[in-house]
Every structure is written in structure tokens, then in C-alpha cells.
């Protein structure tokens with residue numbers, strides 16, 4: 026049996042249901058080393074026959090046997106493998122990929138062989154040198170003459186060293202000089218052991234072949250002058266290059282090169298998509314920033330690791346005193362007496378789980394601070410505990426024994442709006458009245474040194490001494506020195522609420538003892554609201570991503586339509602449907618990734634500008650883009666691009682390679 030055998034091959038085209046027979050029983054036997062010219066009239070069916078031999082057309086009747094194996098007309102994958110390993114295809118219109126260089130065009134076919142990258146490069150370079158293009162490897166097809174482009178196509182056809190070279194009108198677009206050169210090359214290729222089948226309508230060109238077959242009325246008739254019978258063919262042993270499927274990175278690289286080639290168009294798509302992604306990212310960043318800002322503000326007022334505990338009371342007067350102590354804005358009267366903590370009660374608090382310390386404190390209301398003979402009203406004079414953040418100190422330090430820290434806006438700046446810092450180190454007189462156990466008002470008065478100026482983040486005035494000083498003042502006036510409140514320090518912010526609940530549940534002899542409030546509950550609620558608002562805003566911005574997805578879909582569909590020919594060429598050199606799908610999916614994914622990258626750049630850039638501007642108002646960076654937001658945006662971009670690519674990539678993969686090849 027001959028290397029290539031066609032038996033009773035018939036092919037009809039259908040217009041509607043009416044058949045138009047083109048091939049009417051083709052019989053052909055050909056051996057390696059032969060150079061067969063198929064000569065025939067235009068429209069005679071030469072290309073149709075070549076498509077069948079090349080494994081591009083599987084709708085025919087009869088049998089095609091290559092090297093003893095019959096082509097399965099139905100299995101797509103088998104035909105892909107056949108084209109990859111057995112056929113080198115050369116056409117009249119060169120069919121080079123315009124976005125790949127000369128070298129890359131040849132490498133594309135070599136990527137489907139098992140050679141190492143270095144060997145593939147070596148082979149591509151040597152093939153191009155062989156066809157006289159050693160100097161042109163970096164050029165793009167558009168920068169070459171027709172003859173040169175056809176020589177690139179020949180080098181590409183030879184890349185995988187396939188046994189059969191099919192050339193469909195290879196000289197159709199060439200001048201006489203190039204025609205001779207190309208036919209000589211084909212002669213040499215046949216002598217090297219390939220079977221060359223060349224279609225032409227020129228009897229003169231056909232003379233270069235060792236055998237001429239006329240395609241007449243759908244059948245082959247051997248030329249009596251050049252039947253091949255008398256031609257002795259010396260077949261040199263052919264180098265075997267095992268074929269493999271195209272690796273995924275090759276599709277990725279081709280996709281990248283195409284994007285680079287059409288960068289201006291792609292930049293617009295990337296820009297459009299990036300704007301949507303950027304909006305989502307900015308809202309996420311703003312959400313983080315605002316949440317951080319609120320936490321920061323609240324933590325400035327109260328330390329979430331501290332819980333202020335008062336005595337539990339149902340007595341209306343005591344409750345009023347407590348609220349006065351908690352909110353100095355309500356102060357105005359002399360405190361009669363406040364419910365106090367016994368040492369045992371403080372111990373009960375110390376013994377609670379997650380409690381790392383208990384600081385007792387005494388607070389007085391409606392005090393007066395006299396500086397240089399001028400009295401200033403201090404609605405509250407309290408004990409400095411760890412719940413008062415050190416960060417609120419604007420100048421100086423926390424009060425030690427016989428020292429006081431004064432409120433910046435209600436006292437220090439009233440003393441001097443500009444030189445208020447100089448108050449540190451000054452001696453001041455502090456006085457307030459308190460009822461003794463007998464219900465008589467007692468004046469408490471003492472000279473103290475200003476240790477620091479404090480900027481209370483709440484609107485309340487914060488004037489404080491340490492516990493020792495407070496007790497000393499009370500003792501000297503003959504008043505009770507028992508604490509009126511306690512600051513309980515919690516091991517971590519997370520346990521704050523549990524400790525607050527535990528404190529409120531303490532009963533001694535069935536009576537509730539303490540009353541504590543948790544700031545962390547409020548904080549968590551605020552955080553939830555801000556989180557919700559952020560998610561809603563980001564989702565609204567996310568609608569623009571739908572537009573981005575549509576943009577990618579439209580672009581990909583347009584790209585498929587514009588690149589029909591390229592798809593046909595890729596299929597003709599052996600790429601499978603999966604390779605084509607991968608190519609378009611890779612392009613869409615790259616669009617998505619570039620967009621996400623650009624969106625991140627925008628978000629950082631614009632976020633930086635916004636922070637700079639907002640810092641003056643809020644004193645806090647309000648746009649905070651976390652790495653999780655970046656990961657979300659990249660994930661979103663990939664998912665959108667991938668979804669957007671599904672339909673166009675499927676369309677590209679399903680294109681009929683013959684129709685795709687004949688596209689303009």
C-alpha cells in the first residue's frame with residue numbers, strides 16, 4: 026500500500042438540499058519523496074481535494090489512508106493530531122499571523138513538537154536561514170515582500186518535519202522569479218523524503234513536479250508526460266519530530282502578543298473595565314477608612330479595654346449623682362454623697378475572669394480652678410485612670426502626687442488662647458464642695474501643680490488628679506475616701522462585653538451591686554452599620570462591572586469575527602478547538618487582570634490624593650485600601666473576564682476551519 030491512498034473519494038456541496046458534486050471518485054496513490062502537481066481549472070475542486078488530504082474537511086465519502094491508517098472522518102481530535110503530525114500546509118495567501126514576527130510564526134508550529142525550547146529556537150532559525158530569511162526573523166509579515174512571506178510559510182510548514190506538504194497555489198500571488206524559487210524549494214523538500222502535493226492552475230508551474238495529475242470533471246487523470254512512473258525518487262531518511270498538543274503557555278503567549286499588537290484598542294477596553302473596578306475598590310477603601318475613623322474617635326474617648334463601674338442603685342438621688350459624675354454637663358449642684366465601693370466589692374471585681382486590674386477612683390463635680398487669681402469653672406474633677414487615653418495629653422504628662430491635668434479648651438485656652446501650653450508647671454488652686462456624712466457642705470481646697478494639658482475627645486471637660494491626691498484632699502477635709510467608681514481593665518477588647526455582663530449580674534445577698542456599660546457593644550453595632558453601608562455602596566458601584574463584562578463580551582465577539590482567518594490558520598497547523606478556546610479565554614483574562622492592575626493603581630493614586638485632602642478635615646486617612654480589597658478586585662476581574670469570554674471563545678472554537686480560512 027502506498028504512503029497516501031485515496032479511494033473513491035467523493036464530495037458534494039449542498040445549496041439548500043440540492044447537492045453539487047465536486048469530487049466524483051478520486052483515486053490517488055502517492056509515496057514519500059514524490060512531488061505531485063494537481064493541475065486543474067479554476068473551480069474544479071483542487072482546494073476541496075487538498076482540504077480533505079489535509080484533514081480540514083471531514084465531510085466526504087470514500088477513504089483516505091495515510092501510512093496504513095485510515096483517517097477517521099468523524100473524530101475531530103484525531104484530525105487535529107493528524108494535521109499537527111502529518112501535514113505541512115502552504116497556501117496562496119501565505120496565512121501568516123500578522124501580530125507575530127517571522128520567527129514567532131515558525132515557532133508557533135514548533136510549539137506543537139516535543140523539542141526543548143532551545144532546540145525549537147535553533148530549528149526555527151535554521152529553517153528560516155534555509156529559505157533565505159536569516160536577516161528577517163524579527164520582522165512582522167507586513168514588513169516582508171510576497172515572496173518572502175511565502176518562504177516564511179514554507180519554513181513554518183516544515184517546522185514539525187511532517188511527511189506530507191500540501192501546497193495550495195503556493196505561487197499564485199508571486200512573480201516569475203519568486204515562483205521559480207518556491208518551486209525549487211518544493212523540489213528539494215520532496216527529495217528530502219517528504220510527499221509534496223502542490224495545486225496549481227499553471228501548466229508551466231506544474232512542470233517542476235515529478236508527477237502531474239489533472240483534475241478533470243471531479244476525477245484525477247495522470248498526465249501521460251509526467252506520470253511519475255519513470256521518475257526514480259531518492260528518499261533521504263526523514264528526521265522524526267514527535268508532535269504534542271499545544272501547551273497552555275503557548276496560547277497565553279500568542280494571546281499576549283496579539284494584545285500587544287492591538288494595544289491601543291485594548292488600552293481603551295482595559296481603561297473602561299478598570300473604572301468600574303476602581304469604583305468598587307474605592308468604596309471598599311472608604312468603608313475601611315470610615316470604620317477605622319469611628320473606632321479611632323471612640324477609642325480616643327474611652328479605652329475599649331476599660332470598663333467604668335458605678336455602684337448599682339435604684340435610689341433616684343443617687344442615680345442623679347451618678348449621671349452627674351458621668352456627664353459633667355449635668356453638674357450644677359453640690360454633690361451630697363455618692364454610693365461608694367468597699368474594699369470587698371473591689372475584690373469581687375478583681376476576681377472576675379478576664380479582669381487584669383481594678384483601679385478605684387473618686388470624682389467630684391462643680392469644681393473651681395483658680396489660676397493667677399482668676400477662677401475657672403471645672404464641671405468635673407475626677408481621678409485619672411487607665412481608661413483615660415494618654416494620647417489625649419497635648420502637653421506635659423499624667424498627674425503625679427499633688428499634680429493636676431487641666432482641660433485644654435475649657436480651662437487652659439481660656440487662660441490664654443495662644444500660650445496655653447505654658448500652663449504646665451504653674452501652681453493652681455482647686456476647690457469644690459461636698460456633703461459630709463452628716464449632710465453638711467464641706468469645702469475641699471488644695472494647691473496643685475499643672476502636670477499636663479489634656480484635649481478631651483468628648484465635649485466634656487476633663488480635669489483630673491491621681492487617686493492618691495484625690496484621697497489626700499478628701500481626708501484632709503474629713504470626708505470619706507472610699508472610691509465612687511472603679512475602672513476595670515479587661516485582658517482584651519473581645520472580652521469587654523462578657524466582663525460587662527458578668528459585672529451587671531453580680532448579686533450579693535440577692536442584691537445587684539454594680540452597674541457597667543460596654544462601649545464595645547456600641548462600637549460593634551456602629552461597625553456593622555458602616556460595613557453594611559459600604560457593601561451597599563460597593564454593590565451599586567459593582568453595577569458598572571456589568572457594563573465592563575458586556576464590554577469584554579462585545580470586544581471578544583468582534584475579535585473573533587475579525588480574526589476568522591487567524592483561527593483557520595491555527596486550526597490548519599494543528600491547533601485543536603481547545604487551543605482556540607484557550608487563546609480567546611487567555612486574552613479576556615489578560616484584559617481582566619490588566620484592568621484590575623490599573624484599578625489598583627487608580628485606587629492608590631486617587632486614594633492618596635483624597636486622604637491628603639480629607640486629612641485636613643478629619644485628621645485621619647479616610648481611604649484605606651487593604652490587601653483583601655485588592656484580592657477581591659483581582660478575583661472579581663478574573664471571574665468577570667472568564668464569564669465574558671465563555672461565549673465568544675466557544676464561538677471561535679466551533680468555527681469551521683475551512684470557512685475560517687477562506688475569510689478575508
Ligand SMILES: Nc1ncnc2c1ncn2[C@@H]1O[C@H](COP(=O)(O)OP(=O)(O)OP(=O)(O)O)[C@@H](O)[C@H]1O
Pocket residue numbers: 038039045047065066067068069070071072073074226
Ligand atoms: N462551501 C461551499 N459551498 C458550496 N460550494 C462550494 C463551497 N466551497 C466550494 N464550493 C464550490 O466547489 C467548487 C470547487 O471549489 P474549489 O475551491 O475546490 O475549486 P478550486 O479548483 O480550488 O478553484 P480555484 O482554482 O479557483 O481556487 C467550486 O465550484 C466552488 O464554487
